[in-house]
Amino acid sequence: MKNSKNNIVNLEGKLAEAEKNARLRDLEIEREKSKNDFHGVDQKEIDQAIQTVSKAAGGKEVYFGIKKSPKSKVKFVQINQPNLGYLMEKEYFKSEEMKFLFRIMPYIAFRSNCIVDDINIKNAIPVTQVELAKKIGSSQPTVNRLVKQLIDKGIIAKAETGREGVSARSYALFLNPNIIYSGDRDDVNETLQMIFKKVNLKSVFKNLPHKIC
Numbered sequence: 001m002k003n004s005k006n007n008i009v010n011l012e013g014k015l016a017e018a019e020k021n022a023r024l025r026d027l028e029i030e031r032e033k034s035k036n037d038f039h040g041v042d043q044k045e046i047d048q049a050i051q052t053v054s055k056a057a058g059g060k061e062v063y064f065g066i067k068k069s070p071k072s073k074v075k076f077v078q079i080n081q082p083n084l085g086y087l088m089e090k091e092y093f094k095s096e097e098m099k100f101l102f103r104i105m106p107y108i109a110f111r112s113n114c115i116v117d118d119i120n121i122k123n124a125i126p127v128t129q130v131e132l133a134k135k136i137g138s139s140q141p142t143v144n145r146l147v148k149q150l151i152d153k154g155i156i157a158k159a160e161t162g163r164e165g166v167s168a169r170s171y172a173l174f175l176n177p178n179i180i181y182s183g184d185r186d187d188v189n190e191t192l193q194m195i196f197k198k199v200n201l202k203s204v205f206k207n208l209p210h211k212i213c
Contacts, residue, residue: 080210
């Protein structure tokens with residue numbers, strides 16, 4: 001009977017030891033994985049660094065991020081999903097207006113949100129509605145009509161611009177950044193904000209779930 005009890009105790013001890021060793025192996029695997037993820041730096045060192053920075057920031061929560069490579073030149077247009085969803089629920093857009101907005105996205109200049117001839121040029125030239133019609137493969141009357149509709153709805157704004165080589169008055173078309181924006185949403189172009197200042201006071205825009213300007 002005594003031997004039986006000893007055997008049970010020994011078995012429990014071996015199981016506990018095996019479980020402990022398994023946990024240690026799991027921890028070691030996790031540490032190695034962490035080192036691989038963070039280029040050889042141990043997770044403890046990272047945690048200590050975060051604690052130090054948090055202490056220096058007055059106890060506030062901090063996080064580390066990797067700075068974007070300056071070589072990244074890919075152009076993006078951001079769609080404000082909550083705002084677009086809200087307007088769609090209100091049936092604010094016609095299907096042809098939505099299609100038109102999608103087709104002009106490749107021509108929205110970074111930060112100015114102006115529709116231009118070439119987004120890859122630093123001082124890109126705003127397109128006329130005639131030029132825009134050619135670019136998207138549509139007729140001028142159709143583009144004129146859709147632009148007017150979207151101006152009336154506050155999605156597009158038309159502003160006078162001094163275009164080089166053109167003596168007559170010329171205009172540039174801008175997109176409302178609360179719906180579509182090419183740029184940093186936390187740093188919206190001040191001129192663009194002024195262009196849509198009155199527009200964004202309209203009742204439908206006052207109730208947008210996520211206004212950025």
